[in-house]
Amino acid sequence: MRAVVQTDKSRACGVFRASSPRLRTRGGLAALAVAALASSGCAQDATQGPGATGRPLQAPPARALDEYASELGAAQAARAAAAKRWNLKRVPLTAPPPPAKKPEIKAREGFEVDGQQNLPPVFTSIPTEEKIVFLTIDDGAEKDPAFLRMMSELKIPYTAFISDYLAKDDYGYFAKMQDRGVTLNNHTLHHPYLPGLSYTEQKREICGMQDVIEERYGKRPTLFRPPYGNYNRDTLRAAKACGIEYAPIWNEEVFADHWDYREWDREIHPGDIVLTHFRGEEDWGGTMRDMVREFLDKVTAEGYAVARLEDYL
Numbered sequence: 478m479r480a481v482v483q484t485d486k487s488r489a490c491g492v493f494r495a496s497s498p499r500l501r502t503r504g505g506l507a508a509l510a511v512a513a514l515a516s517s518g519c520a521q522d523a524t525q526g527p528g529a530t531g532r533p534l535q536a537p538p539a540r541a542l543d544e545y546a547s548e549l550g551a552a553q554a555a556r557a558a559a560a561k562r563w564n565l566k567r568v569p570l571t572a573p574p575p576p577a578k579k580p581e582i583k584a585r586e587g588f589e590v591d592g593q594q595n596l597p598p599v600f601t602s603i604p605t606e607e608k609i610v611f612l613t614i615d616d617g618a619e620k621d622p623a624f625l626r627m628m629s630e631l632k633i634p635y636t637a638f639i640s641d642y643l644a645k646d647d648y649g650y651f652a653k654m655q656d657r658g659v660t661l662n663n664h665t666l667h668h669p670y671l672p673g674l675s676y677t678e679q680k681r682e683i684c685g686m687q688d689v690i691e692e693r694y695g696k697r698p699t700l701f702r703p704p705y706g707n708y709n710r711d712t713l714r715a716a717k718a719c720g721i722e723y724a725p726i727w728n729e730e731v732f733a734d735h736w737d738y739r740e741w742d743r744e745i746h747p748g749d750i751v752l753t754h755f756r757g758e759e760d761w762g763g764t765m766r767d768m769v770r771e772f773l774d775k776v777t778a779e780g781y782a783v784a785r786l787e788d789y790l
Contacts, residue, residue, distance in 0.1 A: 553568075556568055556569065556571075556631065556632060559630040559631050559632075560631065562630070563627050563630070563631065563766065563769075563770070564770060565631075565770060565773055565774060565777075566774045566777075566778070567773075567774065567777045567778060568777070569631060569633060569773050569776075569777050569782070569783065570777055570780070570781065570782035571782055572607075572609050572634075572782035572783060572784040572785075573607055573609070573782070573784075575784070575785070575788035575789060576605075576789070579789055579790065580603060580604045580605065580789060581604070582598055582600060582603070582604075582723060582790060583598055583600070584598035584599050584600060585598075585599060585600045585601055585602075588600070588601075590708075590709065590710040590713055591710055592710065593713075595717075596710075596713040596714065596716075596717055597701070597713050597716050597717055597721050597722055597723055597724045598723060598724065599708065599713070599724045599725075599726060600723075600724075600725055600726070600750075601725075601726055601727055601728040601739060601749070601750055602728055602746065602747075602748040602749045602750055603748035603750070603786070603789045604748060605747050605748040605789070606747055607747055607748075607784075608747055608779075608780050608781045608782065609747065609748065609781060609782050609783070609784040610745060610747075610748070610749045610750070610751055610776055610781050610782075610783060610784070611636065611748075611749070611750045611751065611783070611784055611785070611786040611789075612633070612634070612635040612636070612751050612753065612772065612783055613635065613636045613637075613638060613702070613725065613727065613750055613751065613752055613753070613786065614635055614636070614637050614638070614752075614753050614754065614755055615637075615638045615639075615640075615664055615702065615752065615753070615754050615755070616638075616639065616640050616643050616664060616668065616754055616755055617637075617639040617640060617643040617644035617651065617664075617755050618643045618754070618755050618756060618757075618760075619754075619755040619756050619757040619760075619765055620647050620650040620755070621755075621757065621764065621765045621766070622650075623764075623765075623766055624764075624765035624766060624769070625650075625653060625654060625657065627766055627769055628657070628769070629657050631769075631773070633769070633773070633783050634658070634659075634783060634784065634785035634786075635659060635783075636659070636660055636662060636700070636785070636786045636787065637651065637654060637659055637660070637661050637662060638662045638663065638664035638700070638701075638702040639651060639661055639662070639663075639664055639686075639690075640664045640665055640666065640667065640668045640686070640704075641665075641666045641667070641685070641686055641689050642666065642667045642668065643668075643755075645689075648693050651693075651694070652693070652694065655694055660698070660700070660787050661690055661694050661698065662690075662698040662700040662701065662702065663683060663686045663687060663690065663698045663700065663701040663702070663719075663721065664686070664701075664702050664704065665682040665683060665685075665686050665703075665704055666681075666682050666685045666686050666689070667682065668704045669682060669704060670704065670705065670707055671703050671704065671707060671708055671709070671711075671712045672707055672708065672709040672711075672712065674711075675711070676711040676714065676715055679711055679712055679715040680715035680718060680719065682715075683701060683712075683715050683716050683719045683721070684715070684718070684719040687719050687720060687721075697720050698720075698721070699720065699721060699722040699723060699790075700721070700722070700723050700724075700725060700786075700787075700790070701716045701719075701721040701723070701724050702724065702725060702726060703724065703726070706726045706727070708724070722790075723790055725750055725786065726750070726752075727739070727749075727750045727751060727752035728740060728746070728749040728750055728751070729745065729749060729750075729751045729752070730751070730752040730753065731751055731752070731753045731768060731771055731772045731775075732753070732761055732763075732768060732771065733756075733761040733762065733763025733764065733767040733768045733771060734761070734762070734763055734767070734771060735771070736771070736775065745775070745776065745779055745781060747781075750786065751772065753768055753772070756768075
């Protein structure tokens with residue numbers, strides 16, 4: 478058996494014209510508010526649109542736009558203050574709203590196994606033209622409270638893949654993470670090299686971690702990441718039997734002081750999944766906060782925002 482080893486919706490929905498002098502004086506924030514409120518109209522059921530009622534789409538009241546623009550300005554000011562407080566070089570960019578229709582996720586070419594069409598796909602990026610990336614964090618060794626505060630204050634989404642042998646000494650840390658909107662996903666019980674195990678042994682590792690996450694955090698994950706990115710057909714068969722739908726791995730890995738790349742061009746691409754780990758100074762010579770700075774300073778400088786992986790699956 479072969480082991481695989483790893484080293485819209487349209488934006489144009491209608492035209493609003495701001496007739497209020499107050500809106501014109503708001504500049505960019507007012508324009509952004511108009512666009513955001515207009516786009517919310519796009520998301521409505523087609524029966525509510527002009528074609529169904531015969532009535533033209535009406536611009537929201539000037540006061541509502543003023544209030545929304547003020548909220549956007551306050552949020553941006555708070556994020557700028559947080560960026561300064563956490564010593565970032567630039568204010569992180571805000572990701573666009575997720576697509577109304579989620580992209581089709583297929584196994585990356587060359588990463589398939591026999592019978593792949595019926596198994597969770599292994600992929601390293603999300604198909605999108607938006608300049609967004611997805612941050613994913615593995616295992617659970619380092620449990621830094623300052624990291625939780627930093628990510629919350631900066632409002633940076635990320636996805637966790639935890640292993641029980643590292644998480645179990647402080648399940649509460651990951652409960653706090655979950656309370657902040659982070660999805661906790663499966664990275665096996667003991668982080669073994671899965672292709673070296675039988676189907677039954679692999680299933681025990683994966684389903685066992687499903688049981689732990691459900692018991693501790695109330696929900697069985699649908700995402701699974703094989704340790705080291707290594708898997709075979711039995712891995713994906715076992716994952717499916719345990720309720721897994723997707724097996725994302727990664728295109729880049731970020732550390733406290735450098736990046737590693739899968740692709741030959743050593744570049745970030747739209748939709749890339751970025752890996753890092755819950756690690757601290759003993760392993761990295763730096764902290765989780767140093768890793769976040771390394772990550773955000775690069776992606777922001779290159780014009781990328783950080784989006785939430787689950788919103789695209």
